[in-house]
Amino acid sequence: MPTLLEALTRRNVVINSDAVVPGGNTTVITSILPENWSPWLDFNYATLTRIFRRELASEYQGSPEQRPLVEDLTINNEETLEDLLRRFVAPVVNYALDGQAGQCHLGRGSRCGAKDRPDWSVISPMRLDEYGRHANMLPGDTKLDAKWWPTMVEEDESNFAQWQKVVAQAETYMALHRSRYGFILTDRDLVVLRITRQPIDPGLAQGRPQREITGAGHSRQTSDATMESSVVSSYRDNNGMEWDYSEPEYATIPWAAHGYGNLTIKLSLWCLAMMATNGDAFIDYSYPGLDSWRAADKGYVHNTSGAAKAKLSKEDAFQEPDPDRPWRERAAHEAAAVPPGSYYGGIQSPGGGDGGANFSQAGSTFDEGHGQGYGGSNNKGDNQSDQQSDQTVVGSSRKHDKRDTRKHVTGKRHKTGKKKLYFVNANGYEVDTSKKDWTKVEGGYEYKGRKYVYFTKGFPE
Numbered sequence: 001m002p003t004l005l006e007a008l009t010r011r012n013v014v015i016n017s018d019a020v021v022p023g024g025n026t027t028v029i030t031s032i033l034p035e036n037w038s039p040w041l042d043f044n045y046a047t048l049t050r051i052f053r054r055e056l057a058s059e060y061q062g063s064p065e066q067r068p069l070v071e072d073l074t075i076n077n078e079e080t081l082e083d084l085l086r087r088f089v090a091p092v093v094n095y096a097l098d099g100q101a102g103q104c105h106l107g108r109g110s111r112c113g114a115k116d117r118p119d120w121s122v123i124s125p126m127r128l129d130e131y132g133r134h135a136n137m138l139p140g141d142t143k144l145d146a147k148w149w150p151t152m153v154e155e156d157e158s159n160f161a162q163w164q165k166v167v168a169q170a171e172t173y174m175a176l177h178r179s180r181y182g183f184i185l186t187d188r189d190l191v192v193l194r195i196t197r198q199p200i201d202p203g204l205a206q207g208r209p210q211r212e213i214t215g216a217g218h219s220r221q222t223s224d225a226t227m228e229s230s231v232v233s234s235y236r237d238n239n240g241m242e243w244d245y246s247e248p249e250y251a252t253i254p255w256a257a258h259g260y261g262n263l264t265i266k267l268s269l270w271c272l273a274m275m276a277t278n279g280d281a282f283i284d285y286s287y288p289g290l291d292s293w294r295a296a297d298k299g300y301v302h303n304t305s306g307a308a309k310a311k312l313s314k315e316d317a318f319q320e321p322d323p324d325r326p327w328r329e330r331a332a333h334e335a336a337a338v339p340p341g342s343y344y345g346g347i348q349s350p351g352g353g354d355g356g357a358n359f360s361q362a363g364s365t366f367d368e369g370h371g372q373g374y375g376g377s378n379n380k381g382d383n384q385s386d387q388q389s390d391q392t393v394v395g396s397s398r399k400h401d402k403r404d405t406r407k408h409v410t411g412k413r414h415k416t417g418k419k420k421l422y423f424v425n426a427n428g429y430e431v432d433t434s435k436k437d438w439t440k441v442e443g444g445y446e447y448k449g450r451k452y453v454y455f456t457k458g459f460p461e
Helices: 005-010 046-049 079-090 090-097 148-156 157-177 229-230 266-277 327-336
Strands: 103-109 120-123 141-142 181-185 190-192 249-254 293-296 299-304 421-424 432-433 440-441 444-448 453-456
Touching: 005 090, 005 266, 046 266, 079 090, 079 141, 090 103, 090 266, 120 266, 141 157, 148 157, 157 181, 157 190, 181 266, 190 266, 249 266, 327 453
Parallel strands: 141 181
Antiparallel strands: 103 120, 181 190, 190 249, 293 299, 421 432, 440 444, 444 453
């Protein structure tokens, strides 16, 4: 008999999507509008198989996979794609989940109530809501590759709008079900998501308007018809729609990935289900590394798998939940002269600020040993510049506020080519620029991007 790992890394069936007609995606009403995303770096094969090595080494008890007929593999819309996924993907994942801690199961989102239902859910008899219904611990949505693909975020405004619709819908489901994990599954890729709360000034969320993502969409009722009812409901403290969020983290797993050493779609779904059921899955302001341990009453608990042990070994990493909290509270206290414990907007964690790694590719699903790298330049999201003369001095945006909410960056020059100026924006992308794009203000220069205002003291010679 094969192991769980062997079963979960087998080749997927080959899909015939020739009959799919391209088009737009669903329009939703939500206050969550992501402008970009960043790679979820530790969601990779090496890390996940290390965390769940004991479970993945156990014997797979599932039935033999069915032989697909030609018509089983032919899709022309989301419903036919879901038929295929529920027949050839979900059963393998669920057989591998059977008998594991948490007793979770991957299936339809409609199992978790009539409202705000995504296409997919992970449920457990151990996780019920206040009405005795199954809680959706891992919401997911199905999309067609002809209508949505991950790199749309880097393309023209029309494609960016389609990217934003789908990611906003997925994030909204995650917020409504208060799960840090979620996914988007197409006939070409699985995109796994993790969302993080962003600290804001007290009371600001009360006045946040609802905004509609415009554009043509389809009228598929199973996942979209009832979303508005809850999104426009009154904000409450325990309602994830009341919170502000940082840009989501993501990783992309190709449908074609298979074999030992590769992170596959079935393996990723299995790991996400185990993580959402047994580990910490609530939405927080920052997260420890996936393969890390925290203190518990009688020893230590793994942050991702929920495993417990009395003592840590030398190889075990210790990290408490929300590791950025001390830094965030100290920064808020120093910048705004408020008591520690209050959360304020415009404060970024050390790992998510302006000086991070430069990314312009989809999130890697491989460990560093596979040689996967990132680089290049992308101006998406910060192509609006102020054309005033660099001799013009205007008031700084922080003049009327004690807290400086601008993104402080350092101008740099490319080492090759014409050695043009660039800076790294809040999402980790290199943005080409020139001095004339910046407005001279008190103490330096400002650049107005799509979402953020950037500040630099000067430019390299």
